[in-house]
Amino acid sequence: MPLLKTKLALRELSVGQVLLVTATDSGSWRDIRKYADMSGHELLAADEVNGRYQFLIRKGV
Numbered sequence: 001m002p003l004l005k006t007k008l009a010l011r012e013l014s015v016g017q018v019l020l021v022t023a024t025d026s027g028s029w030r031d032i033r034k035y036a037d038m039s040g041h042e043l044l045a046a047d048e049v050n051g052r053y054q055f056l057i058r059k060g061v
Contacts (some may be wrong), residue, residue, distance in 0.1 A: 001025070002021065002023035002025050002027075002028040002031070002032065002053075003028065003031045003032055003035055005021075006019070006021050006032055006035070006055075006057070007035070009021075010041065010057065010059050013059045014059070015059055015060065015061055016058060016059065017058070017059050018044065018056055018057065018058050018059075019055075019056070019057045019058075019059065020054065020055070020056055021053075021054065021055040021056075021057065022052060022053070022054050023052070023053045023054075023055075024051060024052055024053070025053075026051075026053075028053050028055075029046070029048060029053050032046075032053075032055050032057075033046055033055070036055075036057050039060070040060035040061060041057050041058060041059055041060045042057065042058040042060060043055065043056070043057055044056040044057065044058055
């Protein structure tokens with residue numbers, strides 16, 4: 001579900017805006033990183049601390 005929510009949130013942003021995503025689903029580590037790479041968005045940061053995954057994604061074109 002984190003990937004779907006990320007996709008929907010990115011649709012609401014303008015190009016260049018940054019989204020902070022926080023998730024507890026371990027699959028999000030792989031899914032969100034791959035999605036950002038494949039969709040033209042820029043993954044600015046990805047971190048995991050105590051089972052919480054955080055991503056900063058800059059919306060691309």
